[in-house]
Amino acid sequence: MTGRIRVARIGAAHGVRGEVKLWPFTQDAMAVADYGPLETEDGARRFEIETLRAAKDHLVVRLKGIGDRDAASSLRNIDLFISRDKLPTIDEEDTYYHADLVGMAAVTPEGVPLGNVTAIHNFGAGDLIEIATTAGGEPLLLPFSETVVPNIDMALRQVTIVLPSVIE
Secondary structure (H helix, E strand, O other): OOOEEEEEEEEEEEOOOOEEEEEEOOOOHHHHHHHOOEEOOOOOOEEOEEEEEEOOOOEEEEEOOOOOHHHHHOOOOOEEEEEHHHOOOOOOOOOOOHHHHOOOEEEOOOOOEEEEEEEEEEOOOOEEEEEEEOOOOOOEEEEOOOOOOOEEEOOOOEEEOOOOOOOO
């Protein structure tokens, strides 16, 4: 498990008064404001959300100390993080933070190593699990479903992958 969790990415400036578009990665988009100051990955910069409102497919936020379009534009594509310990404990079975899965070993049901989980993506049609294979080459992008990923063992830091017959 990682010590820092990416919870949002700053997008383009919005208007002329220093607001920015914000792309949250939290289950509840508005919850991104509940974690206190957000930081860059290296912790060198901190950002406090003064105001936020929902837009069509993103949030519009005003960050403390950012008062004009130029300052807002300079923040584009900055990822924002929080400390892992700020996230609530998950009490539901079969529910995980994506960040906790990254780095896990991926194996077949027979225990044959496939590689390591490098990311969980969602491009709009459901979650995909990305695996960097031990053989090298292109990573595998597979549906993150119970059929393809029937078992996640947090103690062993391992996911079981049932490869679809199309790519076996």
